[in-house]
Amino acid sequence: xxxxxxxTAVAAPIDIASVxxxxxxxxxxxxxxxxxxxxxEPYLFHDLRLDAEGKERPDFVLNQPAYRNAGILVAGxxxxxxxxxxxxxYALMDSGVRAVIAPSFxxxxxxxxxxxxxxxxxxxxxxxxxxxxxxxAKPGSQLxxxxxAQTVSDAQGTKYAFQIxxxxxxxxxxxxxxxxxxxxHLGAIEAFEQRHFNERPWLA
Amino acid sequence: MSTPRTMFEKxxxxxxxxxxxxxxxxxVDRNFVHExxxxxxxxxxxxxxxxxxxxxxxxVADHYAPTLNRELGLAxxxxxEARDMIELLEKNxxxxxxxxxxxxHPRQGIVHVIGAELGLTQPGITITCGDSHTxxxxxxxxxxxxxxxxxxxxxxxxQCIWQKRPKTLRIxxxxxxxxxxxxxxxxxxxxxxxxxxxxxxxxxxxxxxxxRALSMDGRxxxxxxxIEAGARAGMIAPDDTTFEYLQGRPYSPKNGDWxxxxxxxxxxxxxxxxxxxxEVRLEGSTLEPTITWGTIPEEAAPVSAPIPEPRAMSADxxxxxxxxxxxxxxxxxxxxxxxxxxxxxxxxCTNGRIEDLRAAAAVLKGRKVVVPAWVSPGSSxxxxxxxxxxxxxxxxxxxxxxxxxxxxxxxAMNGDTVPAGMRCASSSNRNFEGRQGKGARTHLMSPAMxxxxxxxxxxxxVRTLL
Ligand code: SF4
Numbered sequence: 001x002x003x004x005x006x007x008t009a010v011a012a013p014i015d016i017a018s019v020x021x022x023x024x025x026x027x028x029x030x031x032x033x034x035x036x037x038x039x040x041e042p043y044l045f046h047d048l049r050l051d052a053e054g055k056e057r058p059d060f061v062l063n064q065p066a067y068r069n070a071g072i073l074v075a076g077x078x079x080x081x082x083x084x085x086x087x088x089x090y091a092l093m094d095s096g097v098r099a100v101i102a103p104s105f106x107x108x109x110x111x112x113x114x115x116x117x118x119x120x121x122x123x124x125x126x127x128x129x130x131x132x133x134x135x136x137a138k139p140g141s142q143l144x145x146x147x148x149a150q151t152v153s154d155a156q157g158t159k160y161a162f163q164i165x166x167x168x169x170x171x172x173x174x175x176x177x178x179x180x181x182x183x184x185h186l187g188a189i190e191a192f193e194q195r196h197f198n199e200r201p202w203l204a
Numbered sequence: 205m206s207t208p209r210t211m212f213e214k215x216x217x218x219x220x221x222x223x224x225x226x227x228x229x230x231x232v233d234r235n236f237v238h239e240x241x242x243x244x245x246x247x248x249x250x251x252x253x254x255x256x257x258x259x260x261x262x263x264v265a266d267h268y269a270p271t272l273n274r275e276l277g278l279a280x281x282x283x284x285e286a287r288d289m290i291e292l293l294e295k296n297x298x299x300x301x302x303x304x305x306x307x308x309h310p311r312q313g314i315v316h317v318i319g320a321e322l323g324l325t326q327p328g329i330t331i332t333c334g335d336s337h338t339x340x341x342x343x344x345x346x347x348x349x350x351x352x353x354x355x356x357x358x359x360x361x362x363q364c365i366w367q368k369r370p371k372t373l374r375i376x377x378x379x380x381x382x383x384x385x386x387x388x389x390x391x392x393x394x395x396x397x398x399x400x401x402x403x404x405x406x407x408x409x410x411x412x413x414x415x416r417a418l419s420m421d422g423r424x425x426x427x428x429x430x431i432e433a434g435a436r437a438g439m440i441a442p443d444d445t446t447f448e449y450l451q452g453r454p455y456s457p458k459n460g461d462w463x464x465x466x467x468x469x470x471x472x473x474x475x476x477x478x479x480x481x482x483e484v485r486l487e488g489s490t491l492e493p494t495i496t497w498g499t500i501p502e503e504a505a506p507v508s509a510p511i512p513e514p515r516a517m518s519a520d521x522x523x524x525x526x527x528x529x530x531x532x533x534x535x536x537x538x539x540x541x542x543x544x545x546x547x548x549x550x551x552x553c554t555n556g557r558i559e560d561l562r563a564a565a566a567v568l569k570g571r572k573v574v575v576p577a578w579v580s581p582g583s584s585x586x587x588x589x590x591x592x593x594x595x596x597x598x599x600x601x602x603x604x605x606x607x608x609x610x611x612x613x614x615x616a617m618n619g620d621t622v623p624a625g626m627r628c629a630s631s632s633n634r635n636f637e638g639r640q641g642k643g644a645r646t647h648l649m650s651p652a653m654x655x656x657x658x659x660x661x662x663x664x665x666v667r668t669l670l
Contacts, residue, residue: 115354
């Protein structure tokens with residue numbers, strides 16, 4: 001996993017509340033294989049981005065020239081609610097998005113972002129709202145995220161502090177793989193299993 | 205005296221192996237996989253890893269299973285990409301020695317239906333699946349939650365998951381439900397009240413006399429939709445209803461083990477006086493059949509109400525409601541019973557169980573549908589049971605298509621889509637834009653309400669037909 005430390009990138013405002021993962025990637029694309037040469041970027045926000053004929057909808061934010069290369073999204077509450085599909089994170093990552101700033105996230109999607117080295121940043125609702133206004137006023141402007149310092153800075157240099165679980169922060173900074181982190185505890189796991197299944201043999 | 209504990213704590217604590225900051229390494233007793241789990245198996249193979257404890261994982265083909273031509277097995281899957289997905293699951297599970305219920309297996313069904321049906325889902329245990337509706341399994345008194353592909357890979361490789369302890373929320377529904385009001389109406393009313401993010405970061409315990417009075421099928425319907433309020437899991441204390449349901453199931457403990465399990469299971473319910481982080485109460489006797497009018501499950505209302513006015517909502521809800529009404533092609537203020545429908549669908553891990561089929565059949569008996577309608581039982585076993593009771597005849601006499609078991613039109617991954625612009629009365633759990641197919645419009649409701657809509661062509665209070 002690629003470590004996440006700091007990121008300065010164009011940020012795009014996503015004004016819809018409760019963006020579900022079906023919106024981020026419709027179910028019909030989940031059967032697609034993801035390989036180094038064919039990623040999930042064509043499916044990102046597919047039905048919001050393209051009309052019935054497959055033409056870009058000019059009013060959708062990521063179709064506008066200033067936001068095309070967005071590496072950060074600033075969204076409304078409950079981003080990534082609904083289905084557990086990790087394809088939503090693949091579509092974001094493969095399109096170059098490495099961080100989402102929102103007042104709150106769907107629980108499973110939040111974990112999925114962390115697992116892939118993406119950073120979900122939780123900021124207050126009015127801060128997110130103000131940032132989106134700013135980004136709309138000056139399309140193409142950048143935000144900077146500093147994970148070690150736990151801050152987001154806007155174009156004026158105003159800093160907003162955010163909270164993140166220490167364990168998640170550490171894993172993101174080091175780009176650690178969790179299977180390895182679990183297997184460090186193999187001894188404890190095996191001892192647990194022995195006790196557990198001794199007591200409840202029908203579960204083994 | 206020891207401190208009173210919640211059922212959640214009684215399940216969580218004994219499964220903690222290691223603590224690190226706010227996170228614990230939690231042991232997973234049972235895991236389920238389906239066709240969508242191919243990313244996890246792929247990543248596992250790429251890292252040269254195998255499933256560490258194959259006996260604790262069960263696989264089933266459900267999301268991509270076709271509902272027609274099932275007697276042909278794989279050859280009956282017209283869509284080659286869907287066929288590849290189903291075959292890939294077969295290969296991945298065979299390579300790892302994981303038990304697999306394929307298309308033509310008598311135990312095939314939707315993963316969240318077969319778990320309890322087979323007795324794999326048991327009280328007191330931790331259960332995972334790479335699917336958000338894993339919360340269903342909590343209905344027997346288990347801690348069951350969905351994960352994405354990466355965490356699923358870790359569970360396959362280690363049988364453990366790092367997790368932060370969720371907060372606890374008790375939802376108490378007291379009072380007797382009135383005739384025509386079902387478990388689906390209870391959970392839709394709960395979500396309408398607390399909102400789609402109302403339980404984020406929490407595990408919900410459903411309690412109260414209305415919940416206790418529900419059958420296992422009804423309890424699974426309630427727990428299933430916990431995720432629609434953002435909860436990580438939902439659970440209901442095990443009692444005699446649970447034990448009677450589980451006894452004698454293929455994977456339930458047997459003989460002496462059953463007795464030992466029972467002693468343990470009876471200790472699981474929340475102690476009197478145990479503290480929850482939050483509590484919410486609803487009065488069951490005031491609930492009505494409830495349907496969704498919008499594009500998130502919280503956008504729901506009693507059938508007797510008009511479609512709410514976005515202008516009367518708080519700012520955060522208003523914008524969403526306006527967009528939802530435009531997508532749904534509806535106007536605020538119109539009676540919900542004026543909504544005409546084009547399709548009717550009964551099935552899914554929410555409402556595809558035998559009682560759901562019975563409730564719909566009771567409405568359909570002696571009546572005819574006026575729109576295309578189909579039913580896909582939650583499992584192949586339920587399909588056989590329903591046929592033994594003659595329910596299939598009631599459905600087909602009424603003009604419903606009687607299909608094979610699959611997720612079918614819930615997420616339409618198997619091709620059972622609702623065409624763009626069409627309005628479907630559906631017993632499923634999500635009314636998101638495009639969930640049943642690009643441009644499709646979904647109204648969530650109970651199976652009996654779907655049946656009522658199917659025979660009248662509009663959303664109808666089922667109580668007028670009983
Ligand atoms: S029936 Fe629907 S919600 Fe349930 S597992 Fe299948 S697709 Fe998911």
